[in-house]
Structures are given as C-alpha cells and as structure tokens.
Amino acid sequence: MKCIFCRQDSTNSVSVEHIVPNSFGNNIAILRKGIVCDKCNNYFARKVEQPFLESETVRVLRQELELENKRGKLIKDYTYPRVGKEYVKQISTDKFFVYTKEDLSEDEIAEKVAEYQKYTAETDKVLLEQNIHTSRLLAKMALEYFVYRCNSTDEVCEYVGADQVFEDIRNYARYGSRKIWTYSARRIYSRCEAYQGDPFSAVNWEADILFLGNGEVYFIIVMFGIEYAICINHPMVDGYKDWLEKNKGISPLYTSIERIKDSYNEYAKTIYSKAELNELKQLFATKGERK
Numbered sequence: 001m002k003c004i005f006c007r008q009d010s011t012n013s014v015s016v017e018h019i020v021p022n023s024f025g026n027n028i029a030i031l032r033k034g035i036v037c038d039k040c041n042n043y044f045a046r047k048v049e050q051p052f053l054e055s056e057t058v059r060v061l062r063q064e065l066e067l068e069n070k071r072g073k074l075i076k077d078y079t080y081p082r083v084g085k086e087y088v089k090q091i092s093t094d095k096f097f098v099y100t101k102e103d104l105s106e107d108e109i110a111e112k113v114a115e116y117q118k119y120t121a122e123t124d125k126v127l128l129e130q131n132i133h134t135s136r137l138l139a140k141m142a143l144e145y146f147v148y149r150c151n152s153t154d155e156v157c158e159y160v161g162a163d164q165v166f167e168d169i170r171n172y173a174r175y176g177s178r179k180i181w182t183y184s185a186r187r188i189y190s191r192c193e194a195y196q197g198d199p200f201s202a203v204n205w206e207a208d209i210l211f212l213g214n215g216e217v218y219f220i221i222v223m224f225g226i227e228y229a230i231c232i233n234h235p236m237v238d239g240y241k242d243w244l245e246k247n248k249g250i251s252p253l254y255t256s257i258e259r260i261k262d263s264y265n266e267y268a269k270t271i272y273s274k275a276e277l278n279e280l281k282q283l284f285a286t287k288g289e290r291k
C-alpha cells in the first residue's frame with residue numbers, strides 16, 4: 001500500500017488519519033491506516049493542523065465550542081467568552097451565549113451581546129481572509145475527504161495518489177508553496193446558531209464534495225458557521241462563485257435533495273463500483289482543465 005501524498009510504502013503505518021482534525025471535534029471522518037503514511041500524518045499534525053488550531057482566533061473558537069483536544073482537555077486560558085465553573089451560561093433572546101458570574105437582567109444581557117458581536121466581527125475578519133495555513137489544511141482535507149466520499153477503496157487511493165489531476169493539490173498540501181491556493185470563505189450562519197440553544201448537539205463542522213458539471217470538484221466545509229470551499233483541480237474558485245450565483249447563494253451543503261440531483265450531476269454520491277470510478281476518471285480527464 002502506498003501513501004496518497006508521498007507515494008512511499010505505507011503498509012506498516014499504524015496511525016489512522018483524521019480528515020478534520022481530532023481536536024476540532026471529528027470522530028467520524030477518518031481514513032484507515034496506510035492511506036496516509038505515518039510520516040505524512042505526523043507532518044500534517046505539526047505543520048498544517050497545528051498552526052491553524054493554535055492560532056489565537058481558532059483557539060478562542062475551540063474554547064467557545066468546548067472542543068476537547070486529543071488528550072480530552074478544554075482550552076481555558078482565554079478570558080472571553082468565559083467558560084468555567086464559576087461562570088453561568090445564559091442565552092439571550094437571539095440565542096447568543098453570555099457567560100456571567102451571576103444572573104443578569106435583559107438589558108445587561110443585551111449589552112453583553114453587543115460586546116460579543118463586536119468581538120465576533122473582529123475575529124471574522126481574520127477567519128475570512130486568505131491564509132496559507134487555512135489553505136493548506138483545506139487542501140489536505142479536500143483530498144482526504146474525496147477519498148472518503150469515494151468509499152476509500154484501494155483503487156480510489158491509487159487514483160488520488162497517482163493521477164496527474166491531483167498532483168498540484170497533493171504537493172501543495174504536503175510540501176507547501178509560497179503562493180496561496182485560493183479558497184472561498186463566507187459566513188453562512190452565526191456562530192451561536194450552531195448550538196441551537198443546546199451545546200450538546202452543536203454542529204462543529206459539516207462537509208461534502210461538490211462535483212460541477214464542468215469537471216471541477218470542490219471540497220466544501222462549514223466550520224463555526226463559515227463555509228470554506230476549495231477547488232481540487234486548480235487554485236481558483238471562479239467556478240464555485242458562478243455556481244453560487246446560479247443557486248442563489250445557498251450552500252451546497254444545505255440544498256434540498258431535488259436541487260442536489262439537479263445541480264450536482266450524477267456524481268454527488270459515494271463511489272461504490274469500478275464503473276462509477278471509471279466514469280469519474282473520465283469526467284476529470286475530459287473536463288478537469290479549466291480554460
């Protein structure tokens with residue numbers, strides 16, 4: 001077995017690969033050991049995931065979403081929003097969480113919410129700008145999620161690890177570049193909406209692959225209400241912007257089944273058979289290059 005990123009023999013690899021970092025609340029989207037070799041797995045953890053997860057803005061978000069790290073620990077060293085035994089969570093009328101030491105009046109909560117909104121506007125600025133760490137993490141997740149979505153068979157791994165179509169994004173994720181692989185970033189719902197008033201059912205992230213009829217393939221992930229989209233074929237997002245315009249700006253993750261059938265073409269599904277994989281290869285081979 002060969003690693004999909006470095007092509008080295010990965011038969012003896014022992015680590016499974018978390019597509020979305022484990023410390024970002026992912027226990028579902030995992031690739032079996034060997035698809036990504038231990039060396040690449042380790043490299044990604046240190047050089048791609050870490051800089052993203054440990055950036056100040058994301059640390060605050062991880063604290064706010066109460067995400068545990070690999071050792072089951074919460075981040076507690078930030079003071080805002082406050083989490084801890086002595087603080088009480090209160091939910092305002094528009095579903096914002098407010099952390100206080102004692103019960104507050106409606107007016108006082110409104111004041112805290114205004115303060116919180118100002119603070120989230122500032123962090124959003126950082127989360128929405130083009131950033132090399134976010135971009136490389138998206139590139140890594142895109143390829144891995146593609147494999148996952150195509151049922152992680154040996155054939156799919158061989159295809160993704162060896163085909164020319166994936167070469168640029170493979171190298172970008174694994175070896176980096178001075179130039180950022182452009183991605184699309186926009187807020188589609190507020191941070192607190194993810195909780196729906198219930199932190200235990202909070203949605204930290206949701207992802208899927210979007211196959212466009214023109215042969216472009218996008219990885220879409222929503223984290224803390226921000227939708228990120230990255231193209232697997234090339235470092236441009238024009239095709240996605242066009243798609244959004246045609247679809248009234250609705251995220252592909254939340255379009256109805258009818259709409260999915262209509263706009264994704266037939267490839268918006270898990271690839272189970274050889275024939276389906278061949279069809280997919282054909283799609284890339286004939287239309288993958290954007291003129």
Ligand SMILES: [Zn+2]
Binds near residue numbers: 005006
């Ligand atoms: Zn490797």
